[in-house]
Amino acid sequence: MIHEMFQLKGRVAVVSGAAQGMGQASALALANAGASLVLVDRNLEGAEATAEQARTTGVRTICSNTDVSDPDSIRELFALVDREFGRVDFLGNIAGDGVLSSPEKLAIEDLQRVLQNLVIGRFCMCQEAGRRMIAQGRGSIMNIGSLASTTALGRGHIAYSMAMGSVVQMTRELSTEWACRGVRVNAVLPAQVLNPSLEARIAADPTLESRFLKGIPAGRLGQPRDIMGLAVLLASDASEWITGALIPMDGGNLAMNAGGTPGHESQLVQSFRAETGKN
Ligand SMILES: NC(=O)c1ccc[n+]([C@@H]2O[C@H](COP(=O)([O-])OP(=O)(O)OC[C@H]3O[C@@H](n4cnc5c(N)ncnc54)[C@H](O)[C@@H]3O)[C@@H](O)[C@H]2O)c1
Numbered sequence: 001m002i003h004e005m006f007q008l009k010g011r012v013a014v015v016s017g018a019a020q021g022m023g024q025a026s027a028l029a030l031a032n033a034g035a036s037l038v039l040v041d042r043n044l045e046g047a048e049a050t051a052e053q054a055r056t057t058g059v060r061t062i063c064s065n066t067d068v069s070d071p072d073s074i075r076e077l078f079a080l081v082d083r084e085f086g087r088v089d090f091l092g093n094i095a096g097d098g099v100l101s102s103p104e105k106l107a108i109e110d111l112q113r114v115l116q117n118l119v120i121g122r123f124c125m126c127q128e129a130g131r132r133m134i135a136q137g138r139g140s141i142m143n144i145g146s147l148a149s150t151t152a153l154g155r156g157h158i159a160y161s162m163a164m165g166s167v168v169q170m171t172r173e174l175s176t177e178w179a180c181r182g183v184r185v186n187a188v189l190p191a192q193v194l195n196p197s198l199e200a201r202i203a204a205d206p207t208l209e210s211r212f213l214k215g216i217p218a219g220r221l222g223q224p225r226d227i228m229g230l231a232v233l234l235a236s237d238a239s240e241w242i243t244g245a246l247i248p249m250d251g252g253n254l255a256m257n258a259g260g261t262p263g264h265e266s267q268l269v270q271s272f273r274a275e276t277g278k279n
Contacts, residue, residue, distance in 0.1 A: 002033045005238040009034035012085045013235060014077075014129060016068050017095030019046025021195045022144065022227045026092045027054055029228035030235055037061040038081050038088075040068065041095060068095045069117040071124040078128040090235040091129040091141045093122050097197075098160030111159045118163035119170070126174055126185065133183040142234045143171050145187045147253060150246065168246055175244030184243035186234055191215070191250030193222035218251030 002008075013030045017023030018039035024046075027039055031054035039054070041047040044065035051061040062084055066077040081088055096118045099110045126141055133139025147153065148161040149168040168187050175185040192198060192212045198221075202209045212221060226249055233239050248254045272278070 002232075006033055006232050006236045008090075008232070008235055011035045011089035011235065012038065012081070012087050013090040013092065014038040014040065014081060014088055014125075015092035015094060016040040016066075016125065017092075018050050018063075019043040020050075021094075021224045022190070022193060023092065023094040024050045025224035025226075025228050026094060026142075026231035029231050030090065030092075031055075031057045031059045031061070033232045033236065035059060035090065035235065036085060038077075038085070039063045040066045040077060042067050068121040068125060069113075071120065074121070074124045074128055078132070082132075087136060088129050088132050089136075089139055091125060091139075092231060092235075093125050093141060093143045096122070096144070098157060098163070100156040101159065102156055103158045106158055111162070114159040114163050115166075118160070119166045122167055123170055126170070130174065130178060130183055130185075134178065134181045136182075138182040139184070140234055140239070141174070141183070141185045142231060143167050143185065143187045145171070145189045145246065147189060147191050147248075147250060149187065149189050151254070151257075171246070172244055179243050184234075184239070186239075186243060186245045186247060188227065188230055188234075188247050188249050189254070190222055190227070191248075191253040193224060193226065193249075195224070215253050215256070216251040217253075217256055220251065222249065222251065 008030060013035040015023055015027045015037060018027045019041035027037055027050055031037055036059050037054055039047045039051050039061060042065055044063060047063040051063050054061045064077050064080060066073045098114050122143060129141060145167045146164040148157055149164040153161060171185050171187040178185060230249060
């Protein structure tokens, strides 16, 4: 039973990255609150599986395998939304990935790919959704950033950090430009949330999980379900006066200024010393 304030019946939500993780969890939470869904993921089979679950709540749900790095495909996606629903009330701008490399070894092509995905792609999704929301006089966008949006991680995430820093500035600019037109734009900044690639990294490095946990006062890593309440809140009228907010979803990490991985600086220094023999 959803409180009236959080009711999303009659609303249309576009959610990217909906095949798994936080995109899937957001989609299912929005469906439970009554929103119709357009689920976007390059993994169409995964998006269809999420759609099957969403439909059990009775909401209308369609899927698209749009690559959110590609502006032409994004424009086609929103043409589909126009044809099928004729409106968009909420955008969960969630899909995206980075590349791991030290700054001195990062290939410029890899940097361009990450910026294309997380900066140009996220912006184009906001622009297409925003144009429609402005015309409607109402709408809400949730951009997913990261701890890396506001702090340095110091562990090979230079391309991702540069892109996620842009995501928060984009959120601030769009929220300022669009607030008087009824369109809200907020960003959620997660700490480490378990997903298949993080699980693989934890399996490969037995010290990783405990290092991450040192920076999380809540004492556990995030789960995709941790975004469910935020997605419904930001999509609903309950957050009508919240825009331009950067919302940590991190078990307390940013509050203790841990920047993702406390103690990692000394590891960087240790490996520098081991490489160079310098003290
Ligand atoms: N998991 C974390 O620890 C964490 C922390 C901070 C920020 N984030 C960010 O949150 C977002 C979601 O993370 P997650 O852990 O739920 O991810 P995930 O890896 O579990 O799922 C990402 C989904 O997005 C889809 N996707 C990726 N690139 C796409 C593209 N170009 N076009 C269409 N679909 C694409 C994938 O197929 C996948 O289904 C990402 O942008 C990620 O960078 C994640």
